[in-house]
Amino acid sequence: xxxxxxxxxxxxxxxxxxxxxxxxxxxxxxxxxxxxxxxxxxxxxxxxxxxxxxxxxxxxxxxxxxxxxxxxxxxxxxxxxxxxxxxxxxxxxxxxxxxxxxxxxxxxxxxxxxxxxxxxxxxxxxxxxxxxxxxxxxxxxxxxxxxxxxxxxxxxxxxxxxxxxxxxxxxxxxxxxxxxxxxxxxxxxxxxxxxxxxxxxxxxxxxxxxxxxxxxxxxxxxxxxxxxxxxxxxxxxxxxxxxxxxxxxxxxxxxxxxxxxxx
Amino acid sequence: xxxxxxxxxxxxxxxxxxxxxxxxxxxxxxxxxxxxxxxxxxxxxxxxxxxxxxxxxxxxxxxxxxxxxxxxxxxxxxxxxxxxxxxxxxxxxxxxxxxxxxxxxxxxxxxxxxxxxxxxxxxxxxxxxxxxxxxxxxxxxxxxxxxxxxxxxxxxxxxxxxxxxxxxxxxxxxxxxxxxxxxxxxxxxxxxxxxxxxxxxxxxxxxxxxxxxxxxxxxxxxxxxxxxxxxxxxxxxxxxxxxxxxxxxxxxxxxxxxxxxxxxxxxxxxxxxxxxxxxxxxxxxxxxxxxxxxxxxxxxxxxxxxxxxxxxxxxxx
Numbered sequence: 001x002x003x004x005x006x007x008x009x010x011x012x013x014x015x016x017x018x019x020x021x022x023x024x025x026x027x028x029x030x031x032x033x034x035x036x037x038x039x040x041x042x043x044x045x046x047x048x049x050x051x052x053x054x055x056x057x058x059x060x061x062x063x064x065x066x067x068x069x070x071x072x073x074x075x076x077x078x079x080x081x082x083x084x085x086x087x088x089x090x091x092x093x094x095x096x097x098x099x100x101x102x103x104x105x106x107x108x109x110x111x112x113x114x115x116x117x118x119x120x121x122x123x124x125x126x127x128x129x130x131x132x133x134x135x136x137x138x139x140x141x142x143x144x145x146x147x148x149x150x151x152x153x154x155x156x157x158x159x160x161x162x163x164x165x166x167x168x169x170x171x172x173x174x175x176x177x178x179x180x181x182x183x184x185x186x187x188x189x190x191x192x193x194x195x196x197x198x199x200x201x202x203x204x205x206x207x208x209x210x211x212x213x214x215x216x217x218x219x220x221x222x223x224x225x226x227x228x229x230x231x232x233x234x235x236x237x238x239x240x241x242x243x244x245x246x247x248x249x250x251x252x253x254x255x256x257x258x259x260x261x262x263x
Numbered sequence: 264x265x266x267x268x269x270x271x272x273x274x275x276x277x278x279x280x281x282x283x284x285x286x287x288x289x290x291x292x293x294x295x296x297x298x299x300x301x302x303x304x305x306x307x308x309x310x311x312x313x314x315x316x317x318x319x320x321x322x323x324x325x326x327x328x329x330x331x332x333x334x335x336x337x338x339x340x341x342x343x344x345x346x347x348x349x350x351x352x353x354x355x356x357x358x359x360x361x362x363x364x365x366x367x368x369x370x371x372x373x374x375x376x377x378x379x380x381x382x383x384x385x386x387x388x389x390x391x392x393x394x395x396x397x398x399x400x401x402x403x404x405x406x407x408x409x410x411x412x413x414x415x416x417x418x419x420x421x422x423x424x425x426x427x428x429x430x431x432x433x434x435x436x437x438x439x440x441x442x443x444x445x446x447x448x449x450x451x452x453x454x455x456x457x458x459x460x461x462x463x464x465x466x467x468x469x470x471x472x473x474x475x476x477x478x479x480x481x482x483x484x485x486x487x488x489x490x491x492x493x494x495x496x497x498x499x500x501x502x503x504x505x506x507x508x509x510x511x512x513x514x515x516x517x518x519x520x521x522x523x524x525x526x527x528x529x530x531x532x533x534x535x536x537x538x539x540x541x542x543x544x545x546x547x548x549x550x551x552x553x554x555x556x557x558x559x560x561x562x563x564x565x566x567x568x569x570x571x572x573x574x575x576x577x578x579x580x
Contacts, residue, residue, distance in 0.1 A: 154350075157343050157347035158347050158348070158349055158350070160314050160334070160341075160343075161341065161343060161349070161405075161408075162349075162360065162364075163314070163333070163334040163335055164312055164313075164314070164334045164335075164337075164339060164340070164341040164409075165360050165364060165408070165409075165412055166335050166338075166361055166364045166365060166412065167335065167360075168335060171364060175360075179351040180350065180351060182351075
């Protein structure tokens with residue numbers, strides 16, 4: 001036993017839990033490459049990928065800005081309620097995505113408090129806005145959670161030095177604060193993107209799952225699986241693309257990261 | 264340019280950091296704010312820089328009231344104890360920062376940065392990052408960065424506090440020479456009385472948010488105005504109602520009417536000077552400082568009984 005045994009246990013665990021299922025999927029994909037390729041290039045699948053991409057870009061953009069602002073308020077602000085904000089920001093991690101989706105439907109749906117939008121021709125539920133909202137909701141904590149500890153660690157002295165050298169608050173943010181937290185932001189963005197691409201539960205409820213319109217890539221996989229009639233090649237093919245994207249993003253981040261950086 | 268601090272008060276919650284402090288810093292002088300930790304010296308310096316705001320009172324630089332001005336508009340150079348180096352920028356870019364913010368022409372920036380890097384002997388390190396420098400080098404970079412904006416006053420907050428003794432001594436001397444060349448009004452905060460004595464031409468001794476005494480290093484050492492200054496600036500022993508410096512105690516081997524009987528506890532050699540730690544019959548400790556030659560003549564040994572007498576003493580009423 002000892003260190004070697006511990007390493008064996010850890011690696012074995014990883015293989016069983018993570019690598020095994022992924023390898024199986026890759027293996028199955030290669031069994032019927034033509035079928036998988038046909039499914040990936042089908043117009044409805046391409047449309048699903050495009051929707052997932054759009055929603056991911058929106059969620060990443062919104063939550064990067066929001067996450068940095070939130071982290072600044074939590075660490076640097078001295079307004080009342082920041083402890084509350086700090087605790088509240090983790091809520092999406094604790095809440096089931098299904099409940100998130102359901103609450104959005106209730107809020108924006110037919111007789112909800114915000115049904116005004118739908119009543120005035122601005123469709124939210126069963127349309128792209130609700131998918132974006134649901135995805136933003138479930139990916140909200142990632143950037144803030146990454147940035148908060150880094151912001152604490154760098155302290156305020158560099159910012160004060162910049163101020164004494166004449167930098168305005170805005171200049172200080174762009175030239176000192178943001179470069180100092182950039183790796184935390186990048187990591188947060190990667191986590192946000194990965195989670196956004198993979199989101200299923202909340203989106204399943206709010207989107208309506210209309211093929212070619214409000215069907216995201218993960219919903220497409222579920223569809224291909226449900227209505228496979230014994231032909232799983234489409235499900236494998238689309239899953240393979242999603243998994244490959246996620247792994248590619250992670251690897252890119254590791255390669256980009258300078259030596260000695262956090263994480 | 265002169266700095267004038269008038270009736271400044273600052274409170275942090277229940278803690279009174281500065282209590283109606285007034286100090287004048289003469290144009291072109293090098294003034295030390297000397298005091299123990301918690302005496303308010305750093306807070307006072309940060310108020311001059313605009314990094315803290317005073318609850319009451321005013322600060323003028325060169326006759327202009329800057330009390331309400333943000334730090335960006337005060338034109339002060341500030342040097343931090345822990346360097347506050349911009350970690351993601353090279354040494355060159357650190358020093359150029361203030362000039363770039365001021366949108367100076369590129370040629371001027373390059374010329375000025377290279378001159379400053381030469382001044383602080385970091386010209387060979389221009390392309391390095393702060394993490395590749397030693398503490399002393401980082402602080403020299405901090406100084407060059409502060410000087411780059413041609414500050415009206417230079418403020419240093421325990422600048423050498425995080426450095427080892429040898430580098431500290433080097434930088435002190437270097438700061439002294441720099442000041443003699445530039446004559447920029449400089450205020451240095453320190454808790455180290457040797458540093459204040461060596462570097463400054465004016466010392467303001469602070470304690471518990473108040474200024475205890477302002478004067479030349481020699482004045483505060485030789486003519487302390489109160490007990491605190493007497494004991495904080497240099498060593499002093501209380502004998503009865505009087506205070507005596509260790510080098511003002513004379514050692515004799517025979518008693519006379521005015522001497523005090525003590526036992527030699529330890530003899531410490533510092534090269535030129537020797538300190539003799541003593542304890543008297545009541546268990547009270549004192550020490551005598553003398554030259555090595557004088558100590559040798561006495562041929563003292565630990566455990567020996569000797570007699571001391573104050574050659575000079577100070578009393579406060």
